[in-house]
Amino acid sequence: MTGAKAAREPTYRDALREALREALAADERVFLMGEDVGRYGGAFGVSLGLLDEFGPDRVRDTPLSESAFVGAGVGAAIAGLRPIVEVMTVNFSLLALDQILNNAATLLHMSGGQVAVPLVIRMTTGAGRQLAAQHSHSLEGWYAHIPGIRVLAPATLDDARYMLAPALADPDPVVIFEHGSLYNVTGTPDPGAAPVDLDSAAVRRAGSDVTLITHGGSLGKALEAAERLATDSIEAEVVDLRTLRPLDDATALASVARTHRAVVIDEGWRTAGLSAEVAARIAEQGFYDLDAPVERVCGAEVPVPYARQLEEAALPQVAGIVAAARRAVG
Amino acid sequence: MTRRTAADPHRGSLGPPGGREHRHDLLREMLRIRRFEERCVELYSAGEIRGFVHLCIGEEAVSVGVHQALTPEDSVVTTYREHGHALARGIPMAAVLAEMLGRVTGCSRGRGGSMHLFDVGRRFYGGHGIVAGGIPVAAGLALADRMRGRPNLTCCFFGDGAVAEGEFHETANLAALWDLPLLMVCENNLYAMGTPLAREHAQIDLAARAASYGLVAWAVDGMDVLAVERAVRRAAQAVREGAGPYFLELRTYRFRAHSMYDPDLYRDKAEIEQWKQRDPITLLTDRMRAEDGFDDAGLDLVEKEVSEELERAVEEAGKGGLEPPEDLLRFVYSPAGERP
Numbered sequence: 143m144t145g146a147k148a149a150r151e152p153t154y155r156d157a158l159r160e161a162l163r164e165a166l167a168a169d170e171r172v173f174l175m176g177e178d179v180g181r182y183g184g185a186f187g188v189s190l191g192l193l194d195e196f197g198p199d200r201v202r203d204t205p206l207s208e209s210a211f212v213g214a215g216v217g218a219a220i221a222g223l224r225p226i227v228e229v230m231t232v233n234f235s236l237l238a239l240d241q242i243l244n245n246a247a248t249l250l251h252m253s254g255g256q257v258a259v260p261l262v263i264r265m266t267t268g269a270g271r272q273l274a275a276q277h278s279h280s281l282e283g284w285y286a287h288i289p290g291i292r293v294l295a296p297a298t299l300d301d302a303r304y305m306l307a308p309a310l311a312d313p314d315p316v317v318i319f320e321h322g323s324l325y326n327v328t329g330t331p332d333p334g335a336a337p338v339d340l341d342s343a344a345v346r347r348a349g350s351d352v353t354l355i356t357h358g359g360s361l362g363k364a365l366e367a368a369e370r371l372a373t374d375s376i377e378a379e380v381v382d383l384r385t386l387r388p389l390d391d392a393t394a395l396a397s398v399a400r401t402h403r404a405v406v407i408d409e410g411w412r413t414a415g416l417s418a419e420v421a422a423r424i425a426e427q428g429f430y431d432l433d434a435p436v437e438r439v440c441g442a443e444v445p446v447p448y449a450r451q452l453e454e455a456a457l458p459q460v461a462g463i464v465a466a467a468r469r470a471v472g
Numbered sequence: 473m474t475r476r477t478a479a480d481p482h483r484g485s486l487g488p489p490g491g492r493e494h495r496h497d498l499l500r501e502m503l504r505i506r507r508f509e510e511r512c513v514e515l516y517s518a519g520e521i522r523g524f525v526h527l528c529i530g531e532e533a534v535s536v537g538v539h540q541a542l543t544p545e546d547s548v549v550t551t552y553r554e555h556g557h558a559l560a561r562g563i564p565m566a567a568v569l570a571e572m573l574g575r576v577t578g579c580s581r582g583r584g585g586s587m588h589l590f591d592v593g594r595r596f597y598g599g600h601g602i603v604a605g606g607i608p609v610a611a612g613l614a615l616a617d618r619m620r621g622r623p624n625l626t627c628c629f630f631g632d633g634a635v636a637e638g639e640f641h642e643t644a645n646l647a648a649l650w651d652l653p654l655l656m657v658c659e660n661n662l663y664a665m666g667t668p669l670a671r672e673h674a675q676i677d678l679a680a681r682a683a684s685y686g687l688v689a690w691a692v693d694g695m696d697v698l699a700v701e702r703a704v705r706r707a708a709q710a711v712r713e714g715a716g717p718y719f720l721e722l723r724t725y726r727f728r729a730h731s732m733y734d735p736d737l738y739r740d741k742a743e744i745e746q747w748k749q750r751d752p753i754t755l756l757t758d759r760m761r762a763e764d765g766f767d768d769a770g771l772d773l774v775e776k777e778v779s780e781e782l783e784r785a786v787e788e789a790g791k792g793g794l795e796p797p798e799d800l801l802r803f804v805y806s807p808a809g810e811r812p
């Protein structure tokens with residue numbers, strides 16, 4: 143940076159790119175592949191510039207063949223490489239679900255422990271940009287349903303920056319969900335940040351009256367709700383699950399044991415979704431800590447609509463979180 | 473070129489291609505598969521083997537012929553109809569059988585069964601139950617060899633039914649686009665379960681379809697083990713030399729039903745009988761009688777050798793222990809601290 147212009151604050155996108163650059167530079171077995179990750183720079187600009195730096199072998203553009211290139215990632219991982227496969231969005235990942243569920247998640251077990259699949263799959267998830275149903279769904283809860291994979295949801299710049307290295311070091315398949323509304327979010331990187339402990343949820347705000355449990359794109363809304371609640375002297379603790387499988391329920395339960403109230407916020411659908419799993423675990427393990435029923439704020443049971451007011455109505459919003467927390471506090 | 477791994481002391485090595493000794497070896501290999509599967513039928517009827525069991529009786533020339541051209545460093549990916557491929561690859565009979573009996577000594581520790589045989593030491597990567605699901609994985613194995621500059625190929629087996637799946641077409645395109653050392657072996661037995669080729673494909677010339685993606689592709693008589701071997705050696709050499717992916721359509725036939733559950737109501741008995749006239753084992757035996765002075769005594773000797781191996785395998789497999797239910801959750805994730 144020259145002159146008086148201050149250095150621009152980095153974005154979530156920058157953090158992801160930096161993590162990729164570091165991974166590619168650190169280990170020659172690592173390569174990135176996916177649709178438009180090379181020349182185009184990534185559908186969301188995450189890999190911009192990496193092709194020039196690392197060449198077309200290691201930043202590899204693929205045809206529109208989700209099943210084939212995710213499956214090729216499985217094969218390459220088995221054969222000793224460390225592929226990072228980008229699938230543009232979770233909506234499109236359904237075309238590769240066979241490879242993710244039937245192969246990546248399953249081969250180790252089905253082979254009696256012989257075929258480990260150290261594969262990282264990144265994809266965008268979530269709504270909020272008026273892209274209508276086929277580009278807006280939040281299906282990370284579906285992936286969290288599958289034994290054999292690890293599911294990550296980096297909600298902060300530091301997680302975006304420091305989750306990739308431990309994901310690559312994991313001997314098993316890891317799926318990383320990047321919420322589409324986060325890419326342009328800026329922040330001040332923590333100078334002391336270290337590789338994220340992928341087994342632990344994070345308490346993002348301390349509080350004593352109610353626990354807000356969320357992940358990914360809803361973390362910002364939960365934190366904003368907590369600030370609003372504070373003006374009413376309700377102190378909310380905010381737990382960011384950040385690893386959706388295996389779920390660190392201990393951190394959430396410890397918080398509920400302090401606050402005695404829980405609100406689960408999830409952009410995915412309520413029915414049979416991630417919020418149901420979290421609420422059930424609180425009921426199973428933390429029932430006697432509760433002073434109020436567990437509240438849930440989820441995506442409406444509708445394919446996400448295009449029109450702004452409808453889309454907003456379909457998603458968890460700050461007002462809804464505040465209302466749920468107030469109900470819980472009573 | 474020998475396909476035997478050092479850790480495979482239970483059998484000798486095959487003779488050089490072309491000679492009498494080699495033909496004799498091919499016959500023994502095909503008989504091993506045939507007699508093994510016949511014994512599987514008995515064990516299934518006795519209730520010892522359960523689940524889906526897909527036999528390749530009639531298709532032995534494919535398993536045996538293809539494997540002549542592979543080295544221990546090559547990778548193999550296959551389907552649920554893979555007993556023949558597994559045995560031809562050198563996985564011990566006892567380990568395959570123990571797997572089907574659900575024993576911990578099975579090649580997948582009893583977690584895979586008949587459809588999911590794995591042996592990473594022999595680069596045998598399944599045993600896939602999703603039609604066409606193994607094909608993209610094979611492309612990835614080939615990609616890894618390519619990127620690391622290893623002179624190996626990946627051989628991927630699949631059926632004619634799989635050619636109707638998107639995963640086949642996506643992978644054919646990707647493999648040709650990236651010049652991958654992939655040998656795509658389509659075992660065309662004319663049926664996908666009960667659906668004959670002409671009712672599953674608008675264009676039944678499968679090699680022509682593969683060729684449209686830029687793969688070198690041709691069809692081979694899959695009942696003639698020597699023809700299979702010749703074709704695959706040629707293809708494998710070209711793939712190894714960097715000619716990109718090849719597609720071979722091996723025209724064969726399964727003499728038995730699709731699986732042990734299948735009453736086989738969709739095929740004309742006369743059609744089956746007609747194909748049995750071209751039994752790959754008989755074809756080779758006849759040729760050996762005509763050219764090698766092979767006779768009944770010679771055949772008896774091979775049969776005896778195979779039968780002894782089979783009996784030993786049955787006995788050994790039956791002695792295998794069972795994984796305790798307490799270990800149910802093993803191998804869902806790698807053990808802590810393990811970083812491959």
Ligand SMILES: Cc1ncc(C[n+]2csc(CCOP(=O)(O)OP(=O)(O)O)c2C)c(N)n1
Pocket residue numbers: 553601602603604630631632633634635659661663664665730
């Ligand atoms: C994706 C998928 N669809 C359907 C099936 C059920 N199924 C198992 S085998 C088979 C026929 C496959 O035929 P083909 O590929 O020709 O192989 P073959 O069994 O003849 O060796 C079918 C439909 C399956 N296992 N996977």
